[in-house]
Amino acid sequence: MPKLEDYRGQIPAWCPGCGNFGILKTFKEALVELEIEPYQIIIVSGIGQAGKLPHYLKCNTFNGLHGRTLPVATGIRLTNHEMLVIAVAGDGDCYGEGGNHLLHAMRRNINVKLFVHDNQIYGLTKGQASPTSMEGMVTKNQPFGVLSEQLNPVALGVALDCSFVARSFSGDGEHLKEMMKQAIKHKGFALLDIFQPCVVFNKVNTHEWYKQRVYHIEPEYNPEDRIEAFKRALEWGDRIPIGVIYRNNRPIMEERIPIIKDSPLLRQPLDASKTETALREFY
Amino acid sequence: MDYSIKIGGEAGQGIQTIGDTLSKVFSRAGYHVFTHQDYESRIRGGHNFYQIRFSDKPVSSSREKIDILVALDKASIHLHEREITDGGQIVYDSTTLRQKYERSEFLDVPFMDLAKESGGSKIMANTVAVGSVLGMLGMNLEILSNILKDTFKKKGEEVIRANENAAQAGHDYAIKQCLKCSFSVAPKGPPRMLISGVEAIAVGAYSAGCKFYSAYPMTPSTGIMIYLNSKIREFGVLVEQAEDEIAAINMALGASFAGVRAMTGTSGGGFALMVEGLSLAAMTETPIVIALGQRPGPATGFPTRTEQGELLFALHAAHGEFPRIVFTPGTPEQAFFLTNKAFDLAEKYQVPAFILFDQYLADSEWTFEEFNLEKIRYQDYRLRGEAFRSLQEYKRHAFTENGISPLGVPGDAKHLVVTDSDEHDEEGHIVEDAETRVRMVEKRLLKKLPLIREEIEPPFLYGNSDPEIVITGFGSTFGVLKEAVDHLSGKREIAFLHFTEISPFPLTEKFDYIKILKGAKITICVENNATGQFARMVRSETGHLFDEHIRKNDGRPFLLEELIGELDAKVGRL
Numbered sequence: 017m018p019k020l021e022d023y024r025g026q027i028p029a030w031c032p033g034c035g036n037f038g039i040l041k042t043f044k045e046a047l048v049e050l051e052i053e054p055y056q057i058i059i060v061s062g063i064g065q066a067g068k069l070p071h072y073l074k075c076n077t078f079n080g081l082h083g084r085t086l087p088v089a090t091g092i093r094l095t096n097h098e099m100l101v102i103a104v105a106g107d108g109d110c111y112g113e114g115g116n117h118l119l120h121a122m123r124r125n126i127n128v129k130l131f132v133h134d135n136q137i138y139g140l141t142k143g144q145a146s147p148t149s150m151e152g153m154v155t156k157n158q159p160f161g162v163l164s165e166q167l168n169p170v171a172l173g174v175a176l177d178c179s180f181v182a183r184s185f186s187g188d189g190e191h192l193k194e195m196m197k198q199a200i201k202h203k204g205f206a207l208l209d210i211f212q213p214c215v216v217f218n219k220v221n222t223h224e225w226y227k228q229r230v231y232h233i234e235p236e237y238n239p240e241d242r243i244e245a246f247k248r249a250l251e252w253g254d255r256i257p258i259g260v261i262y263r264n265n266r267p268i269m270e271e272r273i274p275i276i277k278d279s280p281l282l283r284q285p286l287d288a289s290k291t292e293t294a295l296r297e298f299y
Numbered sequence: 300m301d302y303s304i305k306i307g308g309e310a311g312q313g314i315q316t317i318g319d320t321l322s323k324v325f326s327r328a329g330y331h332v333f334t335h336q337d338y339e340s341r342i343r344g345g346h347n348f349y350q351i352r353f354s355d356k357p358v359s360s361s362r363e364k365i366d367i368l369v370a371l372d373k374a375s376i377h378l379h380e381r382e383i384t385d386g387g388q389i390v391y392d393s394t395t396l397r398q399k400y401e402r403s404e405f406l407d408v409p410f411m412d413l414a415k416e417s418g419g420s421k422i423m424a425n426t427v428a429v430g431s432v433l434g435m436l437g438m439n440l441e442i443l444s445n446i447l448k449d450t451f452k453k454k455g456e457e458v459i460r461a462n463e464n465a466a467q468a469g470h471d472y473a474i475k476q477c478l479k480c481s482f483s484v485a486p487k488g489p490p491r492m493l494i495s496g497v498e499a500i501a502v503g504a505y506s507a508g509c510k511f512y513s514a515y516p517m518t519p520s521t522g523i524m525i526y527l528n529s530k531i532r533e534f535g536v537l538v539e540q541a542e543d544e545i546a547a548i549n550m551a552l553g554a555s556f557a558g559v560r561a562m563t564g565t566s567g568g569g570f571a572l573m574v575e576g577l578s579l580a581a582m583t584e585t586p587i588v589i590a591l592g593q594r595p596g597p598a599t600g601f602p603t604r605t606e607q608g609e610l611l612f613a614l615h616a617a618h619g620e621f622p623r624i625v626f627t628p629g630t631p632e633q634a635f636f637l638t639n640k641a642f643d644l645a646e647k648y649q650v651p652a653f654i655l656f657d658q659y660l661a662d663s664e665w666t667f668e669e670f671n672l673e674k675i676r677y678q679d680y681r682l683r684g685e686a687f688r689s690l691q692e693y694k695r696h697a698f699t700e701n702g703i704s705p706l707g708v709p710g711d712a713k714h715l716v717v718t719d720s721d722e723h724d725e726e727g728h729i730v731e732d733a734e735t736r737v738r739m740v741e742k743r744l745l746k747k748l749p750l751i752r753e754e755i756e757p758p759f760l761y762g763n764s765d766p767e768i769v770i771t772g773f774g775s776t777f778g779v780l781k782e783a784v785d786h787l788s789g790k791r792e793i794a795f796l797h798f799t800e801i802s803p804f805p806l807t808e809k810f811d812y813i814k815i816l817k818g819a820k821i822t823i824c825v826e827n828n829a830t831g832q833f834a835r836m837v838r839s840e841t842g843h844l845f846d847e848h849i850r851k852n853d854g855r856p857f858l859l860e861e862l863i864g865e866l867d868a869k870v871g872r873l
Contacts (some may be wrong), residue, residue: 026728055713061551071728076709077717079555079729081579087546091553091561094537099557099710120319120542134674160320189559189779275398275535281510282708284535291506293673294530299327 020044023075029253035212035223036065039133040072042189046196047073048051057100060089062065064106064140083113087122089128096282097127100200103232104107106119107134111147111167121205127268129199129206132169132200133157133186134247135214136221143217153220174242174262179204181245181262185230186212189221191258198260204268209256226256233259300355302482303362304767305433307348308371308377310341313425317369318349320429320446322493324352325441329488331359333778335856340518340602346374354488359630359665363860367435369428373398386481388611390431390473390548392424395438406435406477408469418465424460430469435477436484440466492667496660496775499520499631500590503638505534506675509588511554511873513539518603519661520564520592544569546588548576555585556718558681558708562644564590566631567609568599572618579870581621583718584649584704584743585698588641593657596855597832604854605776607827610836613655614802620740622748623729623801624652631665633799636674637743643676644754649706653802657827659856660775680706684714687712694725698738702746752803757810762794768870769819773798773833776825779857786863791870798833803871804840816843823847823869827856 018101023044030036047057053291054074061067063082070077076099080088085103092100103110109130110118122129138144144157147167154161173181180202184195199206211230213223237259239245245262270276306317319332324451328355339345350365352358364384370376370391382405392410393399399407408431410424418426426447433443444463451458473480490849493501501523514524528538547563554561554870565573570591581586581821594604613625624644628634634656641652679749682705687693690705693714697704704725706741709716717727721740725728758771764785768791772780777797784795794813798805807813816822824834824845829852834845847869851857 034795051712055710055715058557058709068729071648074715076715077719077727078553078583079717079719079721080552080583081400081575081720084545084549084579087541087549088553088556088734089514090539090546091550091555092557093553094539094550095554095557095561096710116542117546120546154737184717196763273537275531275537281535281554284510284676284867286508288675288677291502294502294505294533295492295494295670295672298492298498299490 017051018048020048022054023047023073026071027041029068030073031216032063032087033215034065035214036069038186038189039192039212040069040209042192042290043069043196044073046193046200049193050197050200052059053102054201057102059102059104060085060092061104061284062106062109064109066104066106068108069104081276082190083109084117085109086114086117086128086130090121090126091126093126093128093270094273094281096280097276098280102129102131104131104133105134106139106203107132107146107148108138111169115147116184119176122173122176122207124269125179125206127207127270130208131196132209133205133212134169134209135212135218137214137218138267139214139217150220168252169207170261171246173207174246174249177264177266178207178208178262179264180260182207182260183209183211183258185226186210187227188230188258191232195260202263227255229254230258231255233257233290235262301358302353302484304351304367304369305348305365305366305379305382306371306447307346307375309344310339310347312371313870314347314349314371317428318438319423320443321432322351322664324433324438324442324447325351326493327409327446327490328438328484328486329491330354330666331491332493332664332666333660333786336662337855339605346378348379358782360782360859361856363858366577366720367432369432370396370681372396376400386479388477388480389582390428390435403479406473408476410469410702413468413472414465414623417513418461418469420461423462426465427469429613430466431473434470435480436474436482437480438484440470452704458517459635460853467778483697488618492669493664494631494857495522495662496628496631496634496656496665497662498526499635500638500656501526503635504588504642505530505536506635507639507642508560508641508677509536509562510559511537511551512563512871513541513546513550513554513561513739514564515541515544515569517569519717520566520590522661523564523590527819529785533651544572545576548589549579551587552580552583552585555587556583558644558683560586562590564592566592566594567596567612570609570612570616572689578617578619579621579720580651581623582720583741585718586645586649587646588638588652588654590654590656592661593655601854603827605657605827605856606852606854607657608829608831608852610773610828610832613651613653614836621744622650622751623802624650624751625655626653626815627655627774627799627801629774629799632667632670633777634660635670637799639675643678644751646706648665648703648751650747650751651869657775665778667863682707683711687714691715695727696723696739697725698744701750702742704742730806748803752806755800755803755805756797757805757807758796758811758812760794760796760810762788763819764794764814766792767820768793768823769816769822770794770866771796771798771837772821772825773801776827776857779859780825782859783862785842787866787870801836801853804836807844813841813843821846821870823849823866825849825857825862827851836851
């Protein structure tokens with residue numbers, strides 16, 4: 017049985033008061049409560065403050081390039097589908113640089129869990145707009161305010177029939193933990209968008225801003241109704257829903273590839289005699 | 300005996316089917332065969348051709364002159380009729396071309412009508428054409444019948460018989476009508492293997508234990524993915540068509556990190572997108588093999604044609620300093636063994652390795668007696684299972700004597716496997732300090748590079764062992780250069796130095812090729828590009844300056860007579 021202590025990693029280099037601390041703490045608790053040992057998980061992360069997360073706990077880690085978490089995670093899962101693979105990214109990383117990969121990961125329904133630390137701003141590069149920054153937000157790099165419409169990741173997930181779409185808030189630890197656990201337990205690609213205040217650069221979407229707006233989706237809500245889910249995904253403004261917005265039971269990609277049905281690719285031996293057989297066909 | 304056959308026509312007319320079938324007949328009849336394809340970037344229309352050369356002696360290039368032209372359209376006639384040898388023939392169907400040619404080198408065979416009469420469908424016109432060519436050559440149809448049986452096995456007995464009848468009709472018609480055909484071809488010996496560059500790379504990858512291939516389709520590398528997918532149940536190599544080349548290389552890196560040998564393939568434009576991933580492979584010391592098929596650039600360039608224009612790109616692509624392995628095979632056999640070796644070294648040293656080829660090698664088919672499979676290397680360098688579990692301590696990027704850190708499979712032991720694209724410590728965690736940085740560069744680059752260089756084979760010397768004239772090349776020019784040297788060696792002391800393992804550049808201990816270059820009166824570098832990239836590489840690696848250069852950058856390969864002419868002009872003054 018793993019203990020919280022087993023997950024103690026390096027000392028985070030995040031700013032004091034960063035929403036990431038809450039996400040890290042909750043994530044460790046979720047893993048311990050699910051009885052997952054550090055060696056049983058691979059975390060793939062990108063670049064940005066979120067990308068540093070795996071260093072601050074204990075796990076197998078591939079901290080790769082900005083925007084490229086999902087292709088790496090896909091390659092890992094196709095090779096070893098007995099491992100729990102979690103991709104950790106920020107809003108710039110996943111919705112900007114790696115946007116194309118997100119679309120295709122949802123289409124594939126690879127059984128990877130994607131946790132997006134969504135602070136609606138670029139932190140590491142010091143305060144430029146991100147794809148989820150609200151229209152009109154003025155930054156040093158957007159002097160006329162953000163001109164593009166805000167990307168809505170949960171609506172995008174519903175539109176692409178993403179297997180699991182949820183949203184939570186770093187300031188609501190119990191809720192976040194529940195969402196993380198559900199995402200991990202769900203069979204299929206899971207997008208969990210996590211609101212997280214950036215205390216240094218985002219003066220609009222603050223802890224208070226989120227706290228005043230987010231509400232828990234009511235228990236009688238049916239996340240399997242795609243039309244209702246889309247309506248719920250579009251809610252934004254004074255009231256913003258958090259919880260499981262959409263869920264389906266599409267078969268996962270790994271199960272649809274016959275050659276890895278009986279054992280993971282990783283465990284399959286090389287049969288040298290087949291080289292000779294293959295070459296015979298060229299005569 | 301040395302015959303060339305060209306099949307010309309529009310895309311979609313079946314040029315490839317006719318060409319592949321005839322090549323197979325000749326290789327099964329025991330001949331040496333060399334084929335090359337010239338096609339446009341379109342699905343229908345345009346002008347394409349397939350050229351087959353076969354002989355009782357080894358052949359490894361295409362010639363300018365052709366003995367039989369199978370013209371499926373009028374363009375083929377006016378583009379290629381002057382290539383016909385004395386005694387050569389142009390076979391065509393006047394009904395399809397809507398034109399009758401009366402000159403004696405033309406043979407009008409009603410492909411379409413004979414197909415309908417004998418086979419019951421005009422679809423078999425191409426089988427009639429194959430039959431006619433074999434009739435013109437005086438070959439019987441026994442081998443072709445067997446090929447038809449293999450090809451149409453799934454379609455059933457009736458389709459096989461209809462095709463056999465169509466072939467027979469074309470064959471008999473040609474024998475009766477081609478009064479001037481003086482070719483004489485009879486089966487010569489046991490069947491030879493007929494294999495193309497991309498097929499050889501694909502089988503080579505399997506032989507090396509490749510388990511994962513991710514790519515985005517791009518000529519001329521797509522054939523690797525198609526071949527692996529055609530064998531997916533036998534080989535069990537998981538092939539994933541990625542959403543773009545960035546995803547392709549990152550998926551392959553994910554697979555490699557998770558514990559299997561992985562590969563990606565592309566051409567220059569796709570490789571441009573992969574470049575950040577190449578750098579990631581280097582920093583995380585994740586083994587990967589990249590098949591890079593060159594075609595003429597810049598940008599989209601000539602999408603279906605050939606060039607050796609990406610040598611310096613492959614050597615220098617990606618930010619940061621790190622070791623890389625680059626192999627440039629010149630034949631399908633070399634492609635097979637070098638792909639095998641690339642996987643071995645990539646995993647042994649945890650570095651990226653390239654198979655740098657081009658459209659000419661990709662699509663050309665060569666014949667071989669066999670590949671000596673005893674030369675295949677396979678050693679698993681990863682730390683797995685019990686061996687991993689029994690370790691007291693594990694650090695993914697541990698400092699070691701030779702710079703190689705243990706490559707653990709994540710999940711196989713309680714030890715954690717951590718790696719990072721940031722500079723990292725031995726455990727794989729992010730660092731900022733100067734001392735660790737210096738030690739990591741020493742480990743990743745400075746310690747490994749000399750060890751990898753020891754594994755590199757020197758260039759291959761062909762011809763005179765103390766030559767006055769040395770011709771140098773790399774990659775796909777091997778075949779044509781070899782034949783050109785054969786041709787010129789009667790009159791002169793000439794040799795050919797061919798490089799297939801170029802990065803790290805070979806040492807001179809095993810073979811002092813620099814002495815050969817220095818001892819020659821004239822050294823000539825031949826390459827399929829505009830700026831002499833290989834000559835530049837040789838100069839920067841060895842200081843040697845070539846006296847003469849022969850370059851070609853029209854998107855086409857060197858043809859034998861053309862190259863002999865150019866070489867003759869360069870060495871004429873000796």
